[in-house]
Amino acid sequence: MTDGRPSPTNDAQIVVSGLTKRYRNVLAVNNLSFTVEPGRVTGFLGPNGAGKTTTLRMLLNLVTPTAGGATIGGQRYPELADPLRHVGAVLEASSAHKGRTGINHLRVICAAAGLPRERADQALELVGLTPAAKRKFKGYSLGMKQRLGIAAAMLGDPRVLILDEPANGLDPEGIRWMRGFLKGLATEGRTVLVSSHLLSEMQLLADDVVIIAAGQLVRQGPVEQVIGSMAQGVRVRVRTPQADALTAALKDGPATVDSDGQGALLIGGVDAPTVGRAALAAGVELHELTTERPDLERVFLELTAGKAGIR
């Protein structure tokens, strides 16, 4: 898919700085800054209403920021000489004319961007939509619509891909396909920025995450690092017929003991060997002793606690 253009790394870097958008009574995005690197899939996470869509639309010059700005490869989107050859985007609330066929939808875009007409056929092939090329958009399933959106984004063979909740409405098979597709693009050295509120999916897909809540940055970094930074989140799961005895044995240390509601104890503040030793000393019988690392979902819920919800 690459055509041998020289592409210095920063050519495909996204930089968001101080981005702010105020709608009449909502601060949708509040002084948001982060960067997105090429060659990696970056998950853009936040609860509903966090400001993800607004941020992506400002990045693409569809919405005018109240303050701040964003660049792609050092240039604002409208300054790009050939925007579709540089950036491909799949956005929510973006669609095709219901009465137009899929292939014609793509041809219209090719014409506007000065791309050769054959790109439309190639892009349809790429997303596996060739059999539905001559069907009207209104007859497309949700998954087919999403694929057509991706085909449109790929028309110019761009180095930067921006997708807003692409997994919405896809079936498990579609989600799997999307995951493989996006990972492949990142492997080719492209920048892939994907917004989502589906955390388990993001954990499988993203290399980096940018987490926002209520329009503000909460955390940015590689997934492992962000999860690891929640050190107090590491807990030990213990199954024992003598729960009370173990709780008593740990009472004098830094440990916190909770029930997981399913007959096991979740012990925080100490590591597994410490728990094992305490159990041995107290003669407590153990049936399970495992270290539980927090997953993205737990980190996310902790980080965004109290900031979610409708604004």
Next chain:
Amino acid sequence: MSNLVRSELLKIRTTSTWWWLAIGAFLSIALAFAFNAWLASETLSGGGEEFGYTGDAASAPAQAANLYTSGQYLGLMFVMLIGILMVTNEFFHQTATTTFLATPRRTSVIVSKLIAASLLGFAFWLVTTIIDLAAGATFLSLNDYGTLLGEWEVQRALLLNLMAYAIWTVLGVGIGTLITNQLGAVITASVLYLIGTQVVGLLFLLLANVLDNMAVIKWQVVWPAAASQVMITPGENEMLPAWWVGALVLVGYAVVSGVVGILITRRRDVS
């Protein structure tokens, strides 16, 4: 820019709405031509007074001009609707995002829509005129008037008809950018075009009576549809401004709505 115009024309060609409007326009030509032909034969055989045709208006060239521009009244409305749909479709079908991603310079998008609209207006005029010329020349020759195509009055009517088609399509694009709600724009514009003209005519007649000054009727020309009528009507009198006044007013509306449309579109958040 030529890429963008090509893209706009492709958008039109690849949906069926436009074809329905074209069929509507050509049906209205057929009806209008039949009516005008009947009118011409009545008038030219001396019965013009019944319809208010006297003097110049009852002459063969005037009747020929009328015949050769048959279908204009509804045709102009159809091209205006196409102009409107060129813009409102982008919002109704949520394609504005795709369009502005491909071309972030929004002024270019609207300008290319204006150019594509004028080309389309020209195409409508061309097809309409070819049909009218074929049918009109046959009708007039059969009635021993000859084609009358050498008459300046006839040629002038054809050219002004062309101008009317181009301006009304452009005006449609302007209206679309001002009212992006598809149904809202289509209904408003149709009502203003079809019913508005009568209402405005009546209002000015009332006003003229109240002020006891018939020249006030002239000022109907500020209304776009009335301006269009003035532009294509030969002659000038106390109650009828010269054709170029109508043309100027109409061009003025097209320019103002186009410019305001561009300014609004540049600032609009697409979400």
